[in-house]
Amino acid sequence: MDAEFSPVLKRLLLLSVLLGGLLVLSGLFGVSMGSSGRRLLEALAILTGRGDTESVAATIIWQIRLPRVALAAMVGATLALGGLVFQALLRNPLAEPYILGISGGSAVGAIAGMLLGFSYFPGIALSAFCGSMIVLAVVLFLASGISSPGRDSLLLGGVMMNAFCGALIMFLISMTQSAQAHQILFWLMGDLSTVSVNRLPVLLLAAPCFLVIFLLAHPMNLLLMGRESAAAMGIRVKTVSLALLVTTSFMVSVVVCQSGLVGFVGLVIPHVFRLLLGPDHRLLVPACVLGGGAYLILCDLMARILPSQGEMPVGIITAMVGAPLFVFLLWRARR
Amino acid sequence: MKAVAASGIRLCYGEKPILQELSITVDEGDFFVLIGPNGAGKTSLLNIMAGLVKAGSGEIEILGKPLHAYSRKALSSVVAVVPQQVPVHFPFTVADTVLMGRAPHLGLLGIEQERDFEIAREAMAFTDVKHLAHRRLDQLSGGERQRVIIAKAICQQPRIILLDEPTASLDPAHQTRIMDLMERFRREQRITVVMVSHDLNLAALYADRLLLMKEGSVVQVGLPRDVLTDQRLKECYGCDLMVDENPLGGIPRVTPVPEKFRFLKT
Numbered sequence: 001m002d003a004e005f006s007p008v009l010k011r012l013l014l015l016s017v018l019l020g021g022l023l024v025l026s027g028l029f030g031v032s033m034g035s036s037g038r039r040l041l042e043a044l045a046i047l048t049g050r051g052d053t054e055s056v057a058a059t060i061i062w063q064i065r066l067p068r069v070a071l072a073a074m075v076g077a078t079l080a081l082g083g084l085v086f087q088a089l090l091r092n093p094l095a096e097p098y099i100l101g102i103s104g105g106s107a108v109g110a111i112a113g114m115l116l117g118f119s120y121f122p123g124i125a126l127s128a129f130c131g132s133m134i135v136l137a138v139v140l141f142l143a144s145g146i147s148s149p150g151r152d153s154l155l156l157g158g159v160m161m162n163a164f165c166g167a168l169i170m171f172l173i174s175m176t177q178s179a180q181a182h183q184i185l186f187w188l189m190g191d192l193s194t195v196s197v198n199r200l201p202v203l204l205l206a207a208p209c210f211l212v213i214f215l216l217a218h219p220m221n222l223l224l225m226g227r228e229s230a231a232a233m234g235i236r237v238k239t240v241s242l243a244l245l246v247t248t249s250f251m252v253s254v255v256v257c258q259s260g261l262v263g264f265v266g267l268v269i270p271h272v273f274r275l276l277l278g279p280d281h282r283l284l285v286p287a288c289v290l291g292g293g294a295y296l297i298l299c300d301l302m303a304r305i306l307p308s309q310g311e312m313p314v315g316i317i318t319a320m321v322g323a324p325l326f327v328f329l330l331w332r333a334r335r
Numbered sequence: 336m337k338a339v340a341a342s343g344i345r346l347c348y349g350e351k352p353i354l355q356e357l358s359i360t361v362d363e364g365d366f367f368v369l370i371g372p373n374g375a376g377k378t379s380l381l382n383i384m385a386g387l388v389k390a391g392s393g394e395i396e397i398l399g400k401p402l403h404a405y406s407r408k409a410l411s412s413v414v415a416v417v418p419q420q421v422p423v424h425f426p427f428t429v430a431d432t433v434l435m436g437r438a439p440h441l442g443l444l445g446i447e448q449e450r451d452f453e454i455a456r457e458a459m460a461f462t463d464v465k466h467l468a469h470r471r472l473d474q475l476s477g478g479e480r481q482r483v484i485i486a487k488a489i490c491q492q493p494r495i496i497l498l499d500e501p502t503a504s505l506d507p508a509h510q511t512r513i514m515d516l517m518e519r520f521r522r523e524q525r526i527t528v529v530m531v532s533h534d535l536n537l538a539a540l541y542a543d544r545l546l547l548m549k550e551g552s553v554v555q556v557g558l559p560r561d562v563l564t565d566q567r568l569k570e571c572y573g574c575d576l577m578v579d580e581n582p583l584g585g586i587p588r589v590t591p592v593p594e595k596f597r598f599l600k601t
């Protein structure tokens with residue numbers, strides 16, 4: 001249409017259709033495949049209400065696979081988006097949702113909840129959430145006290161809190177009997193297998209966060225130019241940064257207490273889309289939501305069907321795929 | 336109406352006073368240049384006008400309205416800033432960077448319309464960076480990058496443009512080009528230009544009025560030929576600076592005196 005400018009709206013629509021399609025397709029695969037058979041057409045029939053609704057297959061799909069696929073989509077979307085936001089906010093390509101100690105905090109909270117014998121919901125979810133919010137508050141407090149400018153002090157505080165939480169986790173695990181330790185270790189590696197239908201509504205809390213972050217996508221572009229330049233272009237830098245930080249931490253802790261620590265999604269997905277779409281966050285935000293969801297559905301599918309017996313935590317797959325992929329991306333960017 | 340009217344501005348960083356009871360007015364459509372030795376508080380004054388730094392005390396009005404009555408966005412739709420430094424790793428293309436200047440005029444979603452593209456296109460043509468539209472900002476030379484940042488400021492359609500040493504580290508050709516651009520922009524659009532500069536000769540050539548500052552106070556404001564005198568410059572900069580007339584006529588020319596020539600003065 002135009003030599004210099006490509007209208008954002010048009011690209012946004014195109015991208016949403018393409019990646020939305022990818023997400024639906026991965027969802028279908030995720031629903032139709034599993035240890036008890038892999039039949040795409042049968043799954044389609046059941047999902048559209050034409051199959052036998054009382055059959056075992058229907059129960060498996062509605063009660064087990066669909067919640068799990070929904071959880072994977074939500075976790076993937078949140079982690080990818082979280083990575084995108086933190087990379088922009090801290091202007092550090094290695095930032096991911098866990099970097100400010102959010103993982104550490106919610107892990108400590110969740111493990112404390114498990115040890116105290118809380119029920120999964122609301123007990124452990126709440127204690128995990130509280131853990132991450134306490135850590136975030138401490139990090140923000142530390143950052144305001146460290147005199148180096150803005151983002152560096154956040155990073156410093158975050159890394160230190162994460163290390164401290166790591167020590168706490170190990171401490172708690174070494175105090176535990178073996179049965180619980182196994183459950184905790186599985187959770188630490190990132191695991192989607194424990195989901196059930198009644199826990200899904202909590203995840204919907206993350207959805208409004210996506211919208212808030214999308215509204216802040218253009219300010220995020222301007223922030224890349226530096227805090228002063230962004231302010232000179234009409235951005236209330238402190239308000240926007242704080243809103244992004246709190247929103248992202250909130251949604252990440254909501255999903256982390258459900259899924260455990262699924263690594264590398266927040267690192268790999270934003271970098272892939274930056275390579276494909278360029279630096280504009282108005283495109284990257286929806287791309288990370290849709291693409292991150294699709295990616296984790298497929299990773300979880302592999303975690304379910306690869307082992308001949310039982311399952312493995314999806315965090316193993318995302319790390320095994322993600323680490324080499326990330327190295328490859330960095331290597332490509334260097335050239 | 337005055338573009339900028341400031342009175343009794345004070346600013347301290349910790350215990351250290353940066354600006355002391357400073358008062359200035361800048362007329363609309365003026366080419367106004369702030370000069371003075373390092374640490375005189377020029378950049379701080381510019382940042383206060385841009386609303387980026389809050390003055391400790393004092394009144395400041397932009398276009399007849401108190402600075403604090405502007406929202407962040409409203410202020411940036413009348414005041415554009417060309418900062419001293421642009422980030423080195425900025426991943427956007429020239430066209431996208433210039434288009435970002437539309438930010439204060441965009442709606443909630445920050446999505447540009449055809450009219451915004453048109454304004455950005457004109458701004459790029461004005462500073463002659465159209466042929467670079469698809470290049471990334473970090474692939475440009477210093478002079479090109481400065482023209483892009485100025486195009487972005489123009490795209491903001493401000494009434495006042497503030498520049499912090501826009502010609503630092505540029506060769507003479509690019510220096511003149513940047514200054515000519517600002518002069519033409521001011522003349523064609525009746526924009527007020529406020530600039531910090533260390534280049535006294537360039538300042539004398541382009542400024543309607545100069546503001547000479549030292550240690551956070553005003554030494555003198557006025558026409559270049561009234562402000563730039565041997566005696567006053569020596570007081571401010573603490574070194575010998577010879578002033579005579581520029582060969583172009585009627586404009587003072589400042590020559591620093593190197594140590595090896597100093598015997599000539601005595």
